[in-house]
Amino acid sequence: MYVSALFHNTRPDGEPLPQEAAAFDLLERLHIDYDRVSSDAADNMEKCDAVSAVLGMPVCKNLFLCNRQKTQFYLLCMPPHKPFHTKDLSKQIGSARLSFAPEDMLWELLHCTPGSATILGLANDTENRVRLLIDKQTYDAEYLSCHPCICTSTLKIRMEDVLKKLLPDCRHDVTVVELPDE
Secondary structure, eight states: OOOOEEEOOOOOOOOOOOHHHHHHHHHHTTTOOOEEBSOOOOOOOHHHHHHHHHHHOOOEEEEEETTTTTTOOOEEOOOOSOOOOOOHHHHHTTTSEEEEEOHHHHHHHHOOOOOOGGGGGGGGGGOEEEEEEOOOOHSSSSSSEESSSSTTTTEEHHHHIIIIHHHHTTTEEEEOOOOOOO
16 A cells, blocks of 8 residues: 655645645644645555554544434544444443444535545534544544545644644534443
8 A cells, every 4th residue: 555755734746625625724724733644545444554654643543423313423533443332432422323424424514435534524514513522542642643534645633733723613522432442
């Protein structure tokens, strides 16, 4: 799998997709520094391991979830190799029967395609229909890694910037959850 060298505050070459350009525009507008790598599509955690080696940190696992009625939506950011069991999360957020949300809702709410769900997509959720959940281990880390709404780039951003600049600008709060290690 191809993975580029590390770039600092530099967009990928070429013509970006609109959602990718919007993510970089947001980071620039908020004066959020980032490190970036480009790669072949890193659309699953195995492929993200190669990206993690260049970034110098694990790429965060982002899951887009919903309740059974598909009326409540969640973006869960968690460590990449931590197991995910819906029952562990359901109890903490008071929502039974969680499942993966439909692809069309991922696009409608976050402007992301499968494999590219990201905290940066919350800027597209102007009606605050997505509740952000971050596992405590990820929340307590110095950096967060994420895609810029496309899985051929991966970013490393200071968690402090996410919490103090990005989320207030996107008008989203965070719920910290604790998923067990097995």
